[in-house]
Amino acid sequence: MAIPLKYNIRNLFVRKVTTGLTVLGIGLVVAVFLSVMSLSEGLTRVFKVSGSPKNILVLRRNSQSEVDSGIYREQIPLIVTLPGIDRDIDGNPLFSTELVVILNMEKNEGGTSNVTLRGISEKGPHLRPQFKLAEGRMFKPGLSEVIVSRSISKRFKNCSLDDIIRFGSYQWKVVGIFDADGTAPDSEIWTDVEGAMSDFRRVSYSSVLVRTTDKLGQDQFVTALSNDPRLALQAKSERSYYEKQTSTADPIKFFGIFVGLIMAIGACFGAMNTMYAAVSARTKEIATLRVLGFSHMSILTSFIIESLLLALLGGVLGCFLGLLTVKLALSGVTGTTNFNTFSEVVFAFRLTPNILLTGIVFSLLIGLFGGILPATQAAFTKIILALRQVE
Amino acid sequence: MKFFPLIFKNVFRKKTRTVLTIGSIILPLLVICLMGSFLSALNMPDPAQTRGMFRIVTRHKVGLASPLPVSYAEKIRQLDGAIAVTKFNWFGGKYIDDSARNFFARFAVDPETLVLVFDDATITSGSANDWFNDRAGSLVGEDLIKKFGWNIGDQVVLIGDIYPTTIQLTIRAVYKLQNEPSDALFFNRKYLEEVLPSFQGNVGTIWIKCRDGAAATKLADEIDQMFENSPYPTKTESEKAFQMGFVSMLGNVKLLVTSLTIIIVLVILLIAANTMALSARERVREIAVLRTLGFSSWKILTLILGESLILALIGGIIGLGAFIIGLKPLKASLMNTPISGFASAIKPFPEVLLLGLIITLLVGLLSGLAPAIRASQRPITEGLRHVG
Numbered sequence: 001m002a003i004p005l006k007y008n009i010r011n012l013f014v015r016k017v018t019t020g021l022t023v024l025g026i027g028l029v030v031a032v033f034l035s036v037m038s039l040s041e042g043l044t045r046v047f048k049v050s051g052s053p054k055n056i057l058v059l060r061r062n063s064q065s066e067v068d069s070g071i072y073r074e075q076i077p078l079i080v081t082l083p084g085i086d087r088d089i090d091g092n093p094l095f096s097t098e099l100v101v102i103l104n105m106e107k108n109e110g111g112t113s114n115v116t117l118r119g120i121s122e123k124g125p126h127l128r129p130q131f132k133l134a135e136g137r138m139f140k141p142g143l144s145e146v147i148v149s150r151s152i153s154k155r156f157k158n159c160s161l162d163d164i165i166r167f168g169s170y171q172w173k174v175v176g177i178f179d180a181d182g183t184a185p186d187s188e189i190w191t192d193v194e195g196a197m198s199d200f201r202r203v204s205y206s207s208v209l210v211r212t213t214d215k216l217g218q219d220q221f222v223t224a225l226s227n228d229p230r231l232a233l234q235a236k237s238e239r240s241y242y243e244k245q246t247s248t249a250d251p252i253k254f255f256g257i258f259v260g261l262i263m264a265i266g267a268c269f270g271a272m273n274t275m276y277a278a279v280s281a282r283t284k285e286i287a288t289l290r291v292l293g294f295s296h297m298s299i300l301t302s303f304i305i306e307s308l309l310l311a312l313l314g315g316v317l318g319c320f321l322g323l324l325t326v327k328l329a330l331s332g333v334t335g336t337t338n339f340n341t342f343s344e345v346v347f348a349f350r351l352t353p354n355i356l357l358t359g360i361v362f363s364l365l366i367g368l369f370g371g372i373l374p375a376t377q378a379a380f381t382k383i384i385l386a387l388r389q390v391e
Numbered sequence: 392m393k394f395f396p397l398i399f400k401n402v403f404r405k406k407t408r409t410v411l412t413i414g415s416i417i418l419p420l421l422v423i424c425l426m427g428s429f430l431s432a433l434n435m436p437d438p439a440q441t442r443g444m445f446r447i448v449t450r451h452k453v454g455l456a457s458p459l460p461v462s463y464a465e466k467i468r469q470l471d472g473a474i475a476v477t478k479f480n481w482f483g484g485k486y487i488d489d490s491a492r493n494f495f496a497r498f499a500v501d502p503e504t505l506v507l508v509f510d511d512a513t514i515t516s517g518s519a520n521d522w523f524n525d526r527a528g529s530l531v532g533e534d535l536i537k538k539f540g541w542n543i544g545d546q547v548v549l550i551g552d553i554y555p556t557t558i559q560l561t562i563r564a565v566y567k568l569q570n571e572p573s574d575a576l577f578f579n580r581k582y583l584e585e586v587l588p589s590f591q592g593n594v595g596t597i598w599i600k601c602r603d604g605a606a607a608t609k610l611a612d613e614i615d616q617m618f619e620n621s622p623y624p625t626k627t628e629s630e631k632a633f634q635m636g637f638v639s640m641l642g643n644v645k646l647l648v649t650s651l652t653i654i655i656v657l658v659i660l661l662i663a664a665n666t667m668a669l670s671a672r673e674r675v676r677e678i679a680v681l682r683t684l685g686f687s688s689w690k691i692l693t694l695i696l697g698e699s700l701i702l703a704l705i706g707g708i709i710g711l712g713a714f715i716i717g718l719k720p721l722k723a724s725l726m727n728t729p730i731s732g733f734a735s736a737i738k739p740f741p742e743v744l745l746l747g748l749i750i751t752l753l754v755g756l757l758s759g760l761a762p763a764i765r766a767s768q769r770p771i772t773e774g775l776r777h778v779g
Contacts, residue, residue: 021665028658032651039647060555067456068483068553102454104626114454167452168624200457201622232555250491250729258730259426262418263655269415270662273408277669342455 002298003289008306011278012313022274023314026366029260029267030318030359031325034351036256037358038326042350043249043336050184051238054086055127056221058208061232065245065341066100070204075231079208082228084221086211088123094211096124099196102343103167103189106157113335114343115152116188119196127209130183136161136176141192144199147176149186151333151346165189170199184242187335187346209238245340264366267314271370275307279378286378287386300379307371308364315363319356326351394690398697402705405670409702412666416706416754417713419659420747424714426648427743445601446508447611448633452624455481458593459623467599467614472606475507478594480580484551484558491729495535496575497549499583499590502530508600512573517543517564526582528563532573536565538726547576556586598630656750663758667699671762678766679774688767695766699759700752707751714747715739 012019051057058079063069071079076097085093099119104112118124125131125138139145146165153159153174158166165172172191180186193205212218222235279286286299330349338345403409449467451457461478468476480499487493502523506512515533522528529547541547547560560578567573584591599614601607611627618625671678678691686694718739725734 017668018665021661021668025658025661025665028654028661032654036647036651062550062555063552064485064489070555102456104452104454168619169622170453170624200453247491247729254729259422259651262422263658266415266418266658266662269411269418270665273411273415273662273666273669276405276407276411277673281673 003294003302005305008302008309011282011306012310015278018274018277019310019313022270022310023317025270026267026311026314026363027317027321029263029366030315030363031321032263033256033260033362034318034322034355034359035325035330035349036252036259037355038322038330038349038351040249040253040256041352041355042347043252043345044246045350046182046184046186046345046347047242047246047248049182050242052127052129052211053237053239054211054214054218055238056210056212056218056235057238057241058210058225058233058235059206061234063234066098066206067102067341067343069206071097071206071208071233072204075233076205076208078228078231079210079225079233082221082224084212084217084219084224086213086217094123094127096121096127096209097193097205098124098207098209099193099200099202100206100341101196101200102341103165105159105165108155108157113156113337115156116341116343117146117196118185118188118190119193120190121193123211124190124193124209127211128180128183128185130181131185132179132181134177134179136174139175139191142195144172144191144195145175146172146189146191147178148174148189149346150177150179151186151335152189152344153177154333155335155346159189182348184345187338187344210235245338248336248338248340248345260362264362268366268370271307271311271366272374274310275303275371275374276377278306279303279374282378283381283386283389286381287383290381290383291387296379299381300375303375303378304368304371307375308367311363311367311370312360314366315360318363319359322356322359323351394694394697398694398701401670401694401698402701408666408669412663412702413706413709415662416659416703416751417710419655420707420710420751421714421717422655423652423750424711424739424743424747425737426652427746428737428740430645430648431740431743432737445604445607446630447599447601447607447627448630449597449599449614449625449627450595450633452615452626455595457623458595459597459625461592461594463618463623463625464594464597466617467597467610470610470613470617472602472610473599474602475504475600477501477504477508477598478580478596479598480583480590480593480595481553482549482551482558482578482583483553484549486547486549492726498575498577499580500577502577502579505530505577508598509568510600512566512568515565515567517562519564522563522579525561525563526579526585527558527560529560529576529578530564530566531562531576533565533567534572534574535576536562538574554583554587554590556583558582558586596633599627656754659750660754660758663699663703663754664761666702667695667759667762670698671695671766675766675769675774675777679769679771679777682771682774691767692763695763696756696759699763700755703751703755703758707748707755710751711744711747715744 058071059066059069060071080093080095085095087093101117102114103117105115106112133147134150136147139147148159158164159174161174161177163174165174210221212221218237225231225233225235289299326349333346333348335344335346337343449463451459464476464478467473478501482497482499484497485493486495506519522530531541535541541562543562543565545562547562548557549560550557599610601610607629614627615625681691682688718737722734722737
């Protein structure tokens with residue numbers, strides 16, 4: 001025979017202050033956990049959605065990223081004549097030779113950060129389907145012109161349309177603003193690759209991005225490239241290149257779980273206190289229930305349910321607080337450094353339904369562990385002693 | 392304080408509750424201490440100011456990944472106020488694998504000038520001369536030696552990425568810096584020049600030790616002006632500013648950590664306040680009896696506030712103590728996690744411990760305030776009539 005749920009709900013509302021304080025405590029813990037996790041999720045997403053499945057990125061062997069790679073000019077014809085490469089209507093291979101330079105730029109909010117300046121060839125934008133020119137026009141080769149992503153333009157000085165980005169004798173005019181739908185180019189500035197090569201006196205490109213025909217073409221290209229003894233290069237799918245960089249979010253994720261766990265134990269203690277008080281105030285009542293014929297089990301279950309309810313209220317409040325924080329205070333894009341490339345990566349906090357669900361589960365665990373001991377104490381109340389007890 | 396024993400008895404009246412409350416103060420306090428030391432580590436004092444070192448760093452104005460011509464070092468050395476100049480190249484590469492545990496800073500440097508510029512470093516074992524004389528030798532920070540269990544004479548193999556070559560180094564000397572982590576590996580740039588001729592002539596950053604503070608400020612501007620219109624414009628800043636540049640690259644991490652700390656303080660406050668409310672409510676009748684016996688409402692207030700303060704202090708002292716004692720094993724266990732870089736920088740900063748103590752006192756006072764006022768203001772008759 002089970003004790004009606006109403007009994008527990010009413011009990012929670014009898015002690016408004018205590019219930020309120022405990023719920024708020026659990027709620028804050030859940031909210032902290034959620035905001036850190038949404039940060040890590042937002043950062044991870046950038047790398048998960050970046051890159052096109054058909055694209056192959058060619059880097060120097062042993063290079064971890066484009067920043068520490070190099071491909072000599074004379075290697076390019078060898079690469080683009082390999083089998084498997086997709087061609088446009090005119091029969092020209094679809095590829096972009098690219099140069100990555102890191103610019104140390106001033107942030108609007110003060111301080112500096114590294115931003116990726118990417119030199120691209122004519123086909124570069126075409127290889128990135130998410131790319132859209134939002135304002136202005138495309139840069140013209142040979143004129144020291146750049147286009148800037150909207151997120152970078154908002155976060156860094158001198159990056160609005162018609163501004164000039166200056167570094168001593170280097171200067172580039174911003175002629176366009178682009179959007180890349182939350183993918184990697186959203187953290188970049190683009191310019192003409194040949195202009196950039198001569199500006200920076202580079203003898204080697206950083207990478208070559210190639211569009212392959214299909215899965216078969218992809219395999220053909222990768223095998224041909226790695227078997228060519230003239231090229232000490234490696235080919236990676238663009239997707240997997242970016243996916244590897246999700247490790248950027250690892251420290252944040254670890255930090256979130258670490259802090260979340262310690263705080264959860266703290267909140268658990270708080271919930272336990274509340275439940276112990278609830279049990280001790282109701283000792284006589286519980287004994288009466290036992291006399292009426294409710295079993296140990298049903299009293300145990302009843303108190304655990306009460307604790308779960310208490311924590312669930314906290315969890316829901318936490319989700320609500322988390323949503324509020326992410327939607328209001330953290331709605332804009334923010335940036336941190338991707339230590340794979342040592343440059344800025346722009347992202348937005350993302351609170352997905354999955355993370356919210358984790359938050360609820362998290363709070364229920366707090367309730368469960370907080371409730372077990374007090375509920376056991378309640379279930380094994382000595383009936384006679386409890387009934388005889390004077391308050 | 393003749394009522395001290397009474398307060399103390401009250402604190403331990405319900406042992407389970409006391410232990411749980413103390414526990415729920417200790418755990419968040421540990422988190423606060425950790426985060427506080429993280430923030431303190433970011434704001435470490437400027438070595439140039441605290442020890443009269445006056446070091447400045449010159450790099451390519453565009454950014455760190457663009458090298459400068461090696462001749463710049465010689466040009467800078469001739470300027471008035473520059474005592475010593477040395478050249479750094481970030482080698483990068485990997486040691487064993489790409490995991491966070493095996494990541495540490497590796498630089499190709501000029502050994503003889505390095506020790507002149509970093510004259511605050513001490514060689515703790517091996518000798519600088521051994522290192523100078525072995526072109527394939529390396530100078531390794533003490534923290535790294537401990538972390539990897541290396542010894543003088545051990546071989547370290549690094550697989551290059553920026554510089555496509557594999558280099559094999561012998562540990563010849565170990566260094567230690569006073570107040571900073573000593574966790575970098577240095578080797579002779581001549582070694583790299585030999586195996587990789589294309590590397591010749593490029594330098595990543597140039598470090599300059601200046602005569603004094605005034606010379607440091609003057610030199611920084613002078614160097615940047617000298618190269619302003621060259622194909623390789625420079626940016627020169629103090630060592631501290633250079634390091635802070637890396638911190639600002641982290642973005643709003645500071646803000647995030649600070650706001651999390653504040654929320655955690657709120658959480659402890661709520662839990663402690665809850666406990667105090669519980670114990671005050673259970674004692675409504677008892678307090679009424681005390682009032683009838685002649686205890687003034689002021690005294691009741693002090694009794695309850697004292698109780699919450701003692702409770703918080705016990706938690707605080709245990710928490711801070713545990714932080715100081717547990718820091719070493721904690722650091723060691725965090726070494727293999729993604730946040731190892733952060734873990735190596737934490738230590739018990741006095742300001743963090745002080746902050747922990749202040750938070751404890753604050754929690755003790757604030758959590759007891761509402762129940763104490765309510766208990767002391769409640770009319771005696773109502774209290775006596777109260778059914779618990």
